Amino acid sequence: xxxxxxxxxxxLYDIMPSDYQDLVKSATYGKEDRGWKxxxxxxxxxxxxxxxxxxxxxxxxxxxxxxxxxxxxxVMVGSTGCTSLVFPMVAVHNIHSLFGNQNAIASGLxxxxxxxxxxxVKDVVVLAGDGATVDIGLDMTLQxxxxxxxxxxICFDNELYANTGGQESGLMQKGFVAKMxxxxxxxxxxxxxxxxxxxxxxxxxxxxxxxxSLVEKVIRNAVxxxxxxxxxxxxxxxxxxxEIGKNSMExxxxxxxxxxxxxxxxxxxxxxxxxxQLLAELAAKDKERKAAAKQLAGQAxx
Amino acid sequence: MADxxxxxxxxxxxxxxxxxxWKMMNEAPRTPSFYTGSEVIKEAIRxxxxxxxxxxxxxxxxxxxxxxxxxFAEGYIGDYFRGESEFAVMxxxxxxxxGGARVFTTTAGPGTMRAMxxxxxxxxxxxxxxxxxTCRGINSPLSIQPDTLEIAYLLNTGMLVxxxxxxxxxxxxxxxxYIVSEEPDVHLPLALCCDGFFVTHTKDVVNLTPADMCLPPxxxxxxxxxxxxxxxxxxxxxxxxFVMKSNYISYATHASWQQEIWAAVxxxxxxxxxxxxxxxxxxxxxxxxxxxxxGTAVSQGREAIRxxxxxxxxxxLVKVKALRPWPEEEIRQATKNAKHIFVPEFxxxxxxxxxxxxxxxxxxRVHAGPHVCGGMTMPPEIIVSEIKTALGMKTFSMAGxxx
Numbered sequence: 001x002x003x004x005x006x007x008x009x010x011x012l013y014d015i016m017p018s019d020y021q022d023l024v025k026s027a028t029y030g031k032e033d034r035g036w037k038x039x040x041x042x043x044x045x046x047x048x049x050x051x052x053x054x055x056x057x058x059x060x061x062x063x064x065x066x067x068x069x070x071x072x073x074x075v076m077v078g079s080t081g082c083t084s085l086v087f088p089m090v091a092v093h094n095i096h097s098l099f100g101n102q103n104a105i106a107s108g109l110x111x112x113x114x115x116x117x118x119x120x121v122k123d124v125v126v127l128a129g130d131g132a133t134v135d136i137g138l139d140m141t142l143q144x145x146x147x148x149x150x151x152x153x154i155c156f157d158n159e160l161y162a163n164t165g166g167q168e169s170g171l172m173q174k175g176f177v178a179k180m181x182x183x184x185x186x187x188x189x190x191x192x193x194x195x196x197x198x199x200x201x202x203x204x205x206x207x208x209x210x211x212x213s214l215v216e217k218v219i220r221n222a223v224x225x226x227x228x229x230x231x232x233x234x235x236x237x238x239x240x241x242x243e244i245g246k247n248s249m250e251x252x253x254x255x256x257x258x259x260x261x262x263x264x265x266x267x268x269x270x271x272x273x274x275x276x277q278l279l280a281e282l283a284a285k286d287k288e289r290k291a292a293a294k295q296l297a298g299q300a301x302x
Numbered sequence: 303m304a305d306x307x308x309x310x311x312x313x314x315x316x317x318x319x320x321x322x323x324w325k326m327m328n329e330a331p332r333t334p335s336f337y338t339g340s341e342v343i344k345e346a347i348r349x350x351x352x353x354x355x356x357x358x359x360x361x362x363x364x365x366x367x368x369x370x371x372x373x374f375a376e377g378y379i380g381d382y383f384r385g386e387s388e389f390a391v392m393x394x395x396x397x398x399x400x401g402g403a404r405v406f407t408t409t410a411g412p413g414t415m416r417a418m419x420x421x422x423x424x425x426x427x428x429x430x431x432x433x434x435x436t437c438r439g440i441n442s443p444l445s446i447q448p449d450t451l452e453i454a455y456l457l458n459t460g461m462l463v464x465x466x467x468x469x470x471x472x473x474x475x476x477x478x479x480y481i482v483s484e485e486p487d488v489h490l491p492l493a494l495c496c497d498g499f500f501v502t503h504t505k506d507v508v509n510l511t512p513a514d515m516c517l518p519p520x521x522x523x524x525x526x527x528x529x530x531x532x533x534x535x536x537x538x539x540x541x542x543x544f545v546m547k548s549n550y551i552s553y554a555t556h557a558s559w560q561q562e563i564w565a566a567v568x569x570x571x572x573x574x575x576x577x578x579x580x581x582x583x584x585x586x587x588x589x590x591x592x593x594x595x596x597g598t599a600v601s602q603g604r605e606a607i608r609x610x611x612x613x614x615x616x617x618x619l620v621k622v623k624a625l626r627p628w629p630e631e632e633i634r635q636a637t638k639n640a641k642h643i644f645v646p647e648f649x650x651x652x653x654x655x656x657x658x659x660x661x662x663x664x665x666x667r668v669h670a671g672p673h674v675c676g677g678m679t680m681p682p683e684i685i686v687s688e689i690k691t692a693l694g695m696k697t698f699s700m701a702g703x704x705x
Contacts, residue, residue, distance in 0.1 A: 108397025115380030
């Protein structure tokens with residue numbers, strides 16, 4: 001639980017890229033309370049990205065990478081799409097292989113890591129778009145859940161195929177006119193959060209990424225539950241401002257508008273009984289730890 | 303990090319001794335055993351120190367895949383499960399291999415085709431997965447019968463492709479295959495093919511290595527690309543994601559990477575020659591007539607040669623063991639005296655004959671046939687007939703066999 005694996009040989013230090021030197025100096029690998037508040041005061045695990053200006057996906061990436069509870073032992077799995085433009089700039093090991101097979105890759109990966117590192121924590125987190133998760137990869141998404149594979153699936157739901165130019169996807173709203181939906185989409189947005197619950201996920205959240213503190217909470221919960229109990233699923237609204245005709249500065253408002261109680265991204269969660277118990281235990285431990293730290297700080301200042 | 307040299311001589315949790323592979327394969331005593339091809343696959347994997355095997359039912363590999371499940375239950379394999387389709391299984395294999403595991407799987411026919419998108423990805427990601435392909439028909443109407451057409455589709459994926467003739471080949475090559483595949487200058491997946499049913503479902507005497515010896519474990523840190531386990535620095539592999547950009551740097555990067563995959567296939571040549579004792583086996587290549595074949599067509603060719611000898615016609619034989627790397631020079635040398643080259647095959651298109659035509663000078667010498675397909679057997683008589691017809695000798699009719 002530290003930065004020891006990224007240390008640079010002294011002789012080579014000056015020829016390493018400055019962003020790598022920054023990772024060694026001030027990234028938050030191994031920091032117990034790491035979270036969204038580290039952004040701005042430490043080196044983030046995401047370097048520059050090539051998403052569109054103001055893309056909410058870039059915010060989501062930053063919050064998620066700041067919130068992973070264990071990045072020094074986390075491997076991420078992506079898929080084809082806008083996210084695959086970002087992953088090369090992410091300082092945790094990550095795999096892109098094909099389009100839609102992310103949960104199959106993660107199943108094999110998690111099992112291999114369990115065989116190779118028995119008794120050690122190695123978290124696996126899938127992060128893919130809605131086309132990859134719900135359309136081309138639905139079979140593998142669901143089957144991983146049926147098998148109770150112990151990793152987190154995050155879907156960046158932008159309600160269309162963004163990287164290929166705004167085609168209809170299964171998570172698109174009914175009636176939306178898009179490429180390949182020339183008279184408007186004819187069927188409802190697929191209800192994957194409900195399907196996830198019925199498929200065996202132990203922690204399911206549907207929300208937007210407008211609030212970094214909320215993203216931090218659900219990421220930590222999802223990773224912990226996946227590590228100890230079974231599959232977890234987060235569906236995060238990251239609107240494609242380009243394809244829904246918004247300006248760069250309008251992504252945040254779009255998310256806020258879509259998370260109102262009657263809207264499709266109103267906060268919804270499902271937590272299984274074993275997951276509730278685990279999260280309660282973790283919360284109690286956290287409280288204890290914070291109280292002890294406070295006491296210690298009080299003694300030091302006294 | 304695992305160091306294979308220090309592991310040799312130590313025992314695994316099943317009490318098997320990690321053994322120097324050359325000693326195990328070439329010097330250790332062998333026990334003759336009467337097994338089906340599927341059972342032989344199980345016995346090879348018992349000795350292969352596999353971390354992960356992923357299974358899916360499809361005839362004719364289902365039995366082998368299930369038998370390896372028994373090995374898992376006995377504790378010889380780290381993890382084992384049934385995936386949901388061949389496409390998923392090959393991706394699950396990829397995930398396990400990215401995570402540093404030695405991975406094994408089996409497939410056949412339509413399963414190979416369904417999984418096809420994964421194979422160039424395996425090669426491009428330098429994943430040394432071993433996949434047994436027990437070939438069967440891939441056409442419609444549905445057929446489960448032996449037919450080697452699917453091998454043609456594997457030849458340009460960047461995988462190593464070997465074609466076993468017998469269960470003995472299978473046993474030895476599964477074990478040797480991992481050693482070649484995992485060499486740092488190769489580090490590519492291997493498709494180890496055989497003709498379904500003829501090899502998988504028939505019993506044969508196979509000489510097995512001792513069951514208490516096994517291969518040294520896979521060391522993922524000898525890989526030419528980082529193992530995705532967060533045990534080494536999470537370097538940003540690209541400063542800029544060139545993958546989907548339309549510029550010269552992007553094209554050049556992809557082009558050089560593809561060239562590197564094929565250079566790695568080429569570099570596997572020396573290791574394959576070392577371990578398989580050559581990419582081809584040859585007999586009597588000074589004869590005017592030479593049969594060049596792979597898989598069980600070699601056995602049928604050998605029998606045809608014996609029958610022709612009785613009639614005073616002398617024939618040579620070239621058994622092609624490795625299709626990738628392709629034994630170009632070996633085949634040229636072995637056929638340099640031949641006036642006629644016959645290529646019997648268990649498929650309708652004659653992919654092996656096409657490869658050979660593109661390899662040898664004076665390619666009009668190559669007779670693409672006989673072909674059987676759709677599950678037909680290839681009696682040696684039809685090879686004899688094909689050869690005699692080409693030589694202008696009188697032969698009997700083989701009506702209905704398309705010869």
